[in-house]
Amino acid sequence: MHPKNAGSERLRLSPFDALPEDGPPRRDQRDLMERPFFSLAKGRRTAPILYRAGCIEVQVHAVPEHGMATIWDADVLIWAGSQIVAAAERGVTTSRFLRFTPYHLLTAIGRGAGQHQYLLLKAALARLQSTAVRTTIRNGAQWRRQQFSWINEWEERVTASGRCEGMEFILPDWFHRGVLDQQLVLTIDPAYFRLTGGIERWLYRVARKHAGHQPRGWAFEFRHLHAKSGSLARFTDFALDLRRIAARQPLPRYRLAVQRTAAGAEVLHISPGQLCGQTVDNIRAPVDQHGRSGAEGIGTSGAGLSADQAQECPANHCHDNEIRPLNESNRESNSKLVVGRPPGGKADRDGEREGAP
Numbered sequence: 001m002h003p004k005n006a007g008s009e010r011l012r013l014s015p016f017d018a019l020p021e022d023g024p025p026r027r028d029q030r031d032l033m034e035r036p037f038f039s040l041a042k043g044r045r046t047a048p049i050l051y052r053a054g055c056i057e058v059q060v061h062a063v064p065e066h067g068m069a070t071i072w073d074a075d076v077l078i079w080a081g082s083q084i085v086a087a088a089e090r091g092v093t094t095s096r097f098l099r100f101t102p103y104h105l106l107t108a109i110g111r112g113a114g115q116h117q118y119l120l121l122k123a124a125l126a127r128l129q130s131t132a133v134r135t136t137i138r139n140g141a142q143w144r145r146q147q148f149s150w151i152n153e154w155e156e157r158v159t160a161s162g163r164c165e166g167m168e169f170i171l172p173d174w175f176h177r178g179v180l181d182q183q184l185v186l187t188i189d190p191a192y193f194r195l196t197g198g199i200e201r202w203l204y205r206v207a208r209k210h211a212g213h214q215p216r217g218w219a220f221e222f223r224h225l226h227a228k229s230g231s232l233a234r235f236t237d238f239a240l241d242l243r244r245i246a247a248r249q250p251l252p253r254y255r256l257a258v259q260r261t262a263a264g265a266e267v268l269h270i271s272p273g274q275l276c277g278q279t280v281d282n283i284r285a286p287v288d289q290h291g292r293s294g295a296e297g298i299g300t301s302g303a304g305l306s307a308d309q310a311q312e313c314p315a316n317h318c319h320d321n322e323i324r325p326l327n328e329s330n331r332e333s334n335s336k337l338v339v340g341r342p343p344g345g346k347a348d349r350d351g352e353r354e355g356a357p
Helices: 028-033 074-091 102-107 115-130 175-179 190-194 198-211 222-227 235-248
Strands: 027-029 048-052 058-059 097-100 132-135 153-158 164-170 185-187 218-221 254-260 266-272 291-293
Touching: 027 028, 027 074, 027 175, 028 175, 028 185, 028 198, 074 097, 074 102, 074 115, 074 175, 097 102, 102 115, 102 164, 115 153, 115 164, 190 198, 198 218, 198 235, 198 254, 198 266, 218 222, 222 235, 222 266, 235 254, 235 266
Parallel strands: 218 291
Antiparallel strands: 027 185, 048 058, 058 132, 097 164, 153 164, 218 266, 254 266
């Protein structure tokens, strides 16, 4: 036994070889779609995310060497979760121990397969492994003692000549259990992987999780979105990003509209639709009886602010070890999510409301 493998989980886990066919359905894990588990900035973030909403707490810590795992790094988890769900649906035994080729993973999530993307993948795996997470979600009263990383360990498989013939990693039990529960996963549009901005990606996941296919959609007050994302950005900058995104309409299958409550607070209304990538008028109208959150007198989620306490990297500054989208964008985006309350919606675990899957 090689000394470096003496304490490895590989010794007790059976490997699961990634399914060979291209493009299994993209499945995202609900808890990751609605809570601030990842940095939305492309620059290296070391400031922690300390989030609390009712009985739900999320703490995410990064190390200076690698920085916090980003929403682009989370593509690796979406791919891994999709593989596990697809295999389970076919009766194939799954495992937290995945073996795959970098080409298979990168092409499945819409990345190139060249050397540069391969190096970015390795940097993403390093961030996923070094980011430490604690949460009350599905962990019970002893959650502070149940720290995990998004990847427990990972390794390249190389030939004697040094050529990489594959990679493998081990997922945490918390994530594995979450994707095996069919009630905790949602199918996402493959066009998600073409979204280049951090806020855009985050907003799509919020929309898919909460607005779902509800014809009337959901509404989210700007300040509550900002308060629940884990962002270090100033609220004014965050609100400006939301307005610009609403004007561009980049989200696949969802339409965005900026509205105002009777008290004058800005609200982002998200509704299902085929609009994507079309510039539209930035709608500003009083909010009617759509599902909504954060406005006075209409039922709020009751969430407190996240406790982020460090400066964000300057805009337009990217690090060489980041994993980037297909169309690389220099704009760094950090943001916050909030949950709405649609009429007749189903209660979530922490008393919030969720949309139809």
